[in-house]
Amino acid sequence: MIGLNHYLFLATLLFGIGIYGVFAKRNAVAILMSIEIMLNAVNINFVAINRFIQPADTVGQLFAIFVIVVAAAEVSVGLALIISIYRQRKSVNLDDFNLMKW
Amino acid sequence: MNLNEIAFYVISGLTIAAALGVVLSRNIVHSALALIVTFLGVAMTFFELDAGFLGLVQILVYAGAISVLIIFAIMLVMHPDPSRTNLTTPSRDTNFWGGLLAWIIIAAIGIALGKNPWPIPQTIPTDTDRVGAIANLLLGNYVVAFEAAAVLLLLAVAGAIILAKGVEEG
Numbered sequence: 562m563i564g565l566n567h568y569l570f571l572a573t574l575l576f577g578i579g580i581y582g583v584f585a586k587r588n589a590v591a592i593l594m595s596i597e598i599m600l601n602a603v604n605i606n607f608v609a610i611n612r613f614i615q616p617a618d619t620v621g622q623l624f625a626i627f628v629i630v631v632a633a634a635e636v637s638v639g640l641a642l643i644i645s646i647y648r649q650r651k652s653v654n655l656d657d658f659n660l661m662k663w
Numbered sequence: 664m665n666l667n668e669i670a671f672y673v674i675s676g677l678t679i680a681a682a683l684g685v686v687l688s689r690n691i692v693h694s695a696l697a698l699i700v701t702f703l704g705v706a707m708t709f710f711e712l713d714a715g716f717l718g719l720v721q722i723l724v725y726a727g728a729i730s731v732l733i734i735f736a737i738m739l740v741m742h743p744d745p746s747r748t749n750l751t752t753p754s755r756d757t758n759f760w761g762g763l764l765a766w767i768i769i770a771a772i773g774i775a776l777g778k779n780p781w782p783i784p785q786t787i788p789t790d791t792d793r794v795g796a797i798a799n800l801l802l803g804n805y806v807v808a809f810e811a812a813a814v815l816l817l818l819a820v821a822g823a824i825i826l827a828k829g830v831e832e833g
């Protein structure tokens with residue numbers, strides 16, 4: 562029987578993969594993709610808990626919609642920043658992004 | 664094993680494999696394609712959880728819009744040699760600590776999940792209007808958050824255009 566714990570563990574695995582990607586990748590676009598994976602894991606948690614704990618209500622799905630909205634805003638601004646920095650530095654490697662260090 | 668369990672394991676395996684492909688691939692274009700498969704897998708998980716509307720939103724917004732945006736950005740900032748576009752960091756320390764943190768989180772939550780008793784899924788009446796319920800909440804109790812999300816999207820689009828276009832002097 563597939564229960565709540567199966568879905569929560571699926572979300573945990575996705576979240577761990579996303580964390581490893583954020584740490585280990587050098588390409589800024591790849592890091593944004595890892596963050597998207599982590600946000601998707603959170604959405605699975607919201608919907609699964611909504612389905613198993615409070616099935617008559619849809620507040621969990623509503624929160625997942627808000628997470629999707631914020632993720633869309635985040636990824637558009639993040640990609641615009643990356644393109645803007647690429648124009649100056651000719652690179653998307655995070656080790657080259659030291660504009661605010663001194 | 665009944666059909667539900669088989670569907671769950673197949674879809675979860677596909678999602679996890681695609682997410683690993685995003686993180687482990689050395690070519691950023693392959694990563695982007697694996698990311699689309701991950702989004703579709705998550706959408707199928709939503710369908711399993713009786714959240715059909717959210718699954719459709721996931722396909723439209725993530726697999727449609729966000730992945731196209733990411734692929735456009737990749738094409739704009741592409742390195743000439745595609746097989747070296749998505750390397751892992753050369754620092755062994757960062758690699759090690761990142762992997763260790765991921766394993767700690769997975770192991771800790773996994774053990775905690777294994778030790779708890781979990782509620783049995785309750786059946787929901789099939790004739791309820793799920794989308795109508797979401798709409799009632801969205802324009803009822805949560806209308807302020809709804810409007811704030813609208814303003815946030817507008818500002819994000821304007822900000823993205825200004826950032827990507829660059830500000831002209833004078």
